[in-house]
Structure formats: structure tokens, C-alpha cells
Amino acid sequence: MRRLFCILISCFCLLTPLLAQSNKLIKELESKRGSLQKQISESETLLSTTKKDVGSQLNGLAALTGQIEERKRYILTINNDVESIERELTSLERQLTRLQRDLKDKKQKYDSSVQYLYKNRSIEEKLMFILSAKSLAQTYRRLRYVREYATYQRLQGEEVLKKQEQVNRKKAELQQVKAAKEGLLKEREAEKAKLEDQEKEKKTLVANLQKKQKGIQNELSKKRREANQLNARIDRLIAEEIEKARKRAEEEARREAAARKKANEKKEESATTTATTTTVEKTKTKVAPLETYSMSRDDRELSGNFVNNRGKLPIPITGPYIITSHYGQYSVEGLRNVKLDNKGIDIQGKAGAQARAIFDGKVAAVFQLNGLFNILVRHGNYISVYCNLSSASVKQGDNVTTKQSLGQIFSDGSDNGRTVLHFQLRREKEKLNPEPWLNR
Numbered sequence: 001m002r003r004l005f006c007i008l009i010s011c012f013c014l015l016t017p018l019l020a021q022s023n024k025l026i027k028e029l030e031s032k033r034g035s036l037q038k039q040i041s042e043s044e045t046l047l048s049t050t051k052k053d054v055g056s057q058l059n060g061l062a063a064l065t066g067q068i069e070e071r072k073r074y075i076l077t078i079n080n081d082v083e084s085i086e087r088e089l090t091s092l093e094r095q096l097t098r099l100q101r102d103l104k105d106k107k108q109k110y111d112s113s114v115q116y117l118y119k120n121r122s123i124e125e126k127l128m129f130i131l132s133a134k135s136l137a138q139t140y141r142r143l144r145y146v147r148e149y150a151t152y153q154r155l156q157g158e159e160v161l162k163k164q165e166q167v168n169r170k171k172a173e174l175q176q177v178k179a180a181k182e183g184l185l186k187e188r189e190a191e192k193a194k195l196e197d198q199e200k201e202k203k204t205l206v207a208n209l210q211k212k213q214k215g216i217q218n219e220l221s222k223k224r225r226e227a228n229q230l231n232a233r234i235d236r237l238i239a240e241e242i243e244k245a246r247k248r249a250e251e252e253a254r255r256e257a258a259a260r261k262k263a264n265e266k267k268e269e270s271a272t273t274t275a276t277t278t279t280v281e282k283t284k285t286k287v288a289p290l291e292t293y294s295m296s297r298d299d300r301e302l303s304g305n306f307v308n309n310r311g312k313l314p315i316p317i318t319g320p321y322i323i324t325s326h327y328g329q330y331s332v333e334g335l336r337n338v339k340l341d342n343k344g345i346d347i348q349g350k351a352g353a354q355a356r357a358i359f360d361g362k363v364a365a366v367f368q369l370n371g372l373f374n375i376l377v378r379h380g381n382y383i384s385v386y387c388n389l390s391s392a393s394v395k396q397g398d399n400v401t402t403k404q405s406l407g408q409i410f411s412d413g414s415d416n417g418r419t420v421l422h423f424q425l426r427r428e429k430e431k432l433n434p435e436p437w438l439n440r
Helices: 002-046 054-119 123-131 136-210 213-270 274-285 297-308
Strands: 321-325 328-331 339-342 345-349 354-356 361-369 372-379 382-389 405-408 419-427 430-432
Touching: 002 054, 002 136, 054 136, 054 213, 054 321, 054 345, 213 297, 213 339, 213 361, 213 372, 213 382, 213 419, 297 372, 297 382, 372 405, 382 405
Parallel strands: none
Antiparallel strands: 321 345, 328 339, 345 419, 354 405, 361 372, 372 382, 382 419, 419 430
């Protein structure tokens, strides 16, 4: 009994990693899904729109559309997770079939050995088998055979127990993964039902707005004027920052050229042969021109680090959020002649949310426009722009670190205090779509 207990314990230790492998997959999928689910759940609190004016309804439509996009993304994640679990189930079923086949084979071998021993079960029969040998050598071989067959039978029994335990564990693992799949399918159906409700709500809101075409155009014209004014100011400040960076690089190149010239002069003074003089002349011809780079060495290094973090940069707003307006030109679904042109993205958060730096850098500019603060942070030749702040907690020239608060985002006078950060990303003068750079 003690031997059997030890065998079962050792089997459990060997098989625990197999079960843990599926557990790990399920936990990884749950972890990824959990953060997205939390984001969706929190962002639902940002959807309340009570005012009936066009501006408020347009804002509500943007928030609702953003929430619908998030829920579709979550459903897509669930679909991908279901596919991963189905692949795991297929693999487990193949493993179980193989284990059951091995168990059947070992049972057959064990049954054969048991039947053989049963036929030759008495000690007298074994002694007769050994003593009936014709020589001493044959007696020894028969004695060894009897001992080895007994050991063989014991090992066969242990193998059967091991394999049976493997089969049981694999069945339990299979059931666990099946339960995870069933839970995912139920969750997907629940999310689809919520999505349908939101789609209906969106259709109702669009139908109301379609009756207010003139009001919509007036509201959009107002927003375009404000956006053009803001972008013109940003463009001018970025041009100034590029010129400052060029001058810094030029000064650095000038200092390096002077240092190389001084070093060459020392070599020339110590040169005693024509070959040495020729080498010095060649070295002189290799001096880099002053305007080889538009950035200093530090700026180039920071730019490289920034690029390496593409897709990993944090969302530039604290707390729950919804992206309510995407980068570029696009039409608003369901509304005639309503086209948006965004140089960045608009991110709606909760009242009191802070704008935060997406990467280490230096504050290039802080300016006010229409009573609100706007901040530019330089990351080498990349510049991140944070607009629509009610206050700024940094000033021009400050060094900032990743996720450092830059200021509080402005909240309007609506019931829930609509809080929207306008965020842009530039590579020098080139406008970039920020979304592929952010970790969502």
C-alpha cells in the first residue's frame, strides 16, 4: 500500500505541469480580457447625455460611437480567445486519446503477465521449473528469469497505475478548458446583447440629429475655426522648436569640428614623415560638414528610444477613457455632409482627469488659447501635444518623465462635466496618427 501511495504522489508531481500549462493559457487570456473589460465597464459611465442642444448631442454621439467601437474590439478579443481555447481543446483531446491507447496496451500486457503467473502460481511449480534444469548454468538462468519476471510484473502494475493517473488528470484538464470555453461563449452573447442595445440607441440619436442639419453645420463650423486656430499656433511653435534643435545640432557639430581640427594639428606637429603628413591630409578631408544632423546627439538618442516604444506608450489621460474622434478625415455614419478632419485624436475621460506625458522628454512650449492651456513635449525629433487643459503643472524647459502629470483637463459645464483631451503626435512637422503608438 505504501508503495502504491508513493507511485500516486510521483505521478501527481509529474502531471502537475501538464495541467498548469492549460491553466496558464486560460489565466493569460483572462488577464488580457480583464483589463479591456474593466476599460469598457468604466467608460460606460462617460456616456450620459441629458442636454437636447446639437452640440451636446453630437458629443454624446461621439462618446457612444467610441464605446461601441470598444465593445466590438472586446467581442473580437473574445472570439480570438475562443479560437485559442478550441485549439487547446483539440490538442488535449489528441493527448487523451494517445494516453488511453497507451493505457489499454499496458493493461493488456499486465493481464498477460497475471495470467501467466496464475498458471504457475505455486512455489512448488517454480521450484520444479528451476530444479528441472539440465545444468548449473541453466539453473542459474531459470532462477534469474523467475526473479526478473516478478520484477517485470511489478513494474507493469506501476506503469498501469501511472498511465491511469495521467488519463484521469488529462480528463480533468479537458473539462476545465471546456468550462472556460462555455463561460467565454456566454460572455460573448451578453456583450453582443449590450452592443445591439447601444446600436439602437445610436440610431435613435442619429435620427434626432438628422432633423437638425443647419444646427449641425453651425456647430461643426465653430469647431473647425477653433481647431484651425489651435493647429496654426501648434505649427508655428513646432517650426520654432525645429529651428532651435537645428541650431543646437549646428553648435554641437561646430564644437566637434573644432576638437577634430585641434587633434589634427597636434598630429601634424608630431608628424616626421611624408606618409604621416599624407595620413593627416586624408583625415582632414573626412571631417563631417557642420549640418550633417538636424538634431544633437542627445536628441537623436531620445528619438531612437521613442521609436522603439511604438505601440507601448501609455494613454495620455488618467482614469477611464473613450476615444471619441480618430485621426484623419472621415464622415460621421448616418449624418449627411458631416465630415471631420482631426489632426490627432480626442479622448474623453472623467471629470478631474489629468493629462500625462507619454514618454520622457522636455517641455518645448506651454501656451494659452481661448483661456485653456496647451502643452508641447519634445522627445528628440518627435513632439507630443496635449490640448484643452484647465491648468498646467509644468513650464517650458522642464524635463518630464513617462506618465508624469502635465495638468488637469478642462471639464465643461454639463451635468457630468464633459472632459476631453485633444492629443496630437508629430515627427517634426509631419502629423502622425497617435493610435498605433499607444498601448491599448
